[in-house]
Amino acid sequence: MKALFALTIMLMTLAASAYTFHMPVEIDSTTTPEVLMPGDTAVLAIHMENGAAEYGVGGENARGATVSTPVQRTDLEGSAEIEVLSGDFEDVGLIGPTDRVVLYYKIRAEEDIPDGTYFLNFTVHAGYDKETIGRRIPVRIDSSGLGLARADSAGISTISLNVANPRANTLNAVTIVPEASGVTFSPEEYYVGTMDPDEVFTISFRLEPSQPNQPIQNARNLSFYSRFKNGDTWHRSEKYNTTYSPAPAASSGSPLLPAAGVAALLLVGAAIFIWRRRLSKASSAGKEA
Secondary structure, three states: OHHHHHHHHHHHHHHHHHEOOOOOOEEEEEEEOOOEOOOOEEEEEEEEEOOHHHHOOEOOOOOOOOOOEEEEEEEEEOOOOEEEOOOOEEEEEEEOOOOEEEEEEEEEEOOOOOOEEEEEEEEEEEOOOOEEEEEEEEEEEOOOOOEEEEEOOOOOOEEEEEEEOOOOOOEEEEEEEEEOOOEEEEOOOEEEEEEOOOOEEEEEEEEEEOOOOOOOOOOEEEEEEEEEEEOOEEEEOOOEEEEEOOOOOOOOOOOOHHHHHHHHHHHHHHHHHHHHHHHHHHHHHHHHO
16 A cells, blocks of 8 residues: 555656646737827737647646646736736636637827837736746837829819828728818718728719809819728828819800901991092092083
């Protein structure tokens, strides 16, 4: 009996000496929206996977074994340019072999943040030995907004614009708003909706005078701006300015023609009068002779 007990203790000791804990190294992340603009609030999702089923959890004697990994705490550290709005996670629980756990953090980019890729320090405290593993989580910033440019107009009294999304992510609720003095636009604003990366839409507005009895006769300065959402944050672009010149009215003839006709008639009448007068004088001179 004593020999059996000693053998059991020895086997347990060997198993303990062979055990080496492996941390869940499969950590990746996504942000919504995918690319932030200055001032944006976003959701950062961090995915953690227990890779024990792939590489085992021990040395040669334990290779192929699988265990659940306890996660005690996670920390996400902000930076001077990006603030972490959510608290850290405590007692996340066990992650089984090949299981994935997603942790959601809310972050916010500063209003004056320059374009570029920033890294937030993420730390996981896990394992039966309470080991620590760290990762750098990338966050992309791009201040580019929608682009507006003049396009060929579809007809008289209309103006057309090309609306382009130069960003690497989708924009939502895209709306183009026109402005001008003495001009009414139809529609009052143009709702485009969702625009995918590198997508271009051509839109048109019809222009009418604000006063029905006062047609647009002179060139008018027009302004357009876009309103859209990047994730859950609203943005408004700078104004795009252009000029609209109305088509010239169709001419019904020169206003000098009637006056020229009257002058021609007067000249003809004067010539006839002079000719008759000369003819009359010549006839009188012949009779006196």
